[in-house]
Amino acid sequence: MKAAASTARVDEIVEQLRANGGRMNTARRALVAALVDAGGHVTAEDLATAVRRTHPNMHMATVYRNLEALEDLGVLTHLHLGHTASVYHFADDCHQHLVCQTCGHVVEVPDREFDRLTKRLGGTYGFHLTLHHFALMGICQACADESGQ
């Protein structure tokens, strides 16, 4: 069983929407709550499924439009873990994602691991890395071990 969404966090986000000329309704509140409950790394589809438990008519278009509104507000960002659907998470929870090509396992890595690379690419190529938006691919230890034998 998932813990009930932190009402405080939900209210905070709702307040931001309202401050920007947005309105509040059950659909939107349910979606924000589902998002807070999930705690990040959810797909639009995941969210729709969660929200539909209490709000069966929630349409994908509505999910996407709300996610977009929250991204515009700077509350959310989305990123790509591979060829499949985007995942959304809170903008203040920033880290890199390493995705195993074989099993799909996601390793989270603090940004600091990329500092040196970022500096080098900036210096040598004048290119300012923006990590986060696409994951880095590779093979996780477990899959490497398995195929290595």
Add this chain to the structure above:
Amino acid sequence: MKAAASTARVDEIVEQLRANGGRMNTARRALVAALVDAGGHVTAEDLATAVRRTHPNMHMATVYRNLEALEDLGVLTHLHLGHTASVYHFADDCHQHLVCQTCGHVVEVPDREFDRLTKRLGGTYGFHLTLHHFALMGICQACADESGQ
């Protein structure tokens, strides 16, 4: 005007296809020639357009099926420069791609720049990076300068 495809290279690839039970026909030969002419970093659409100059009925499905055959053969690989269509290039021409989020400019970087990062992620997280398949995003110098003023 583009230089005529190196016949030698085309023949070499055709030979590989044939050695693997593949057959040859004008459509396929034209596609391989277009690929060699382009020299890499082409989308399936680009190729279709090029091939249609001499082979107007070339269908996208045929392009994709041929590209797939060439990937299976290890001649080609495809990679993602962003949200848009995949680009294909010869498998023996390996390097990293940095894509500017603002202008789309692509900077090519030798793999060696990533050696240290690869080693660190391997050691610390047991994750074996496979670069190449997805580009790294960021901002190029020109766009940084422009927005910086």
Add this chain to the structure above:
DNA sequence: TTTATTGCAAATTATTTGCACATCA
């Protein structure tokens, strides 16, 4: 009442797949 939001259907983009027909070996 005015403007934002929803729900539904239809459009989009990049690929993929089923199928009958054509064709290379």
Add this chain to the structure above:
DNA sequence: TGATGTGCAAATAATTTGCAATAAA
């Protein structure tokens, strides 16, 4: 002849968009 390849149409998958109906302020 027989397996492979082609062209076309239809199917996917993840989003996006137009629009009329609905509801928040």
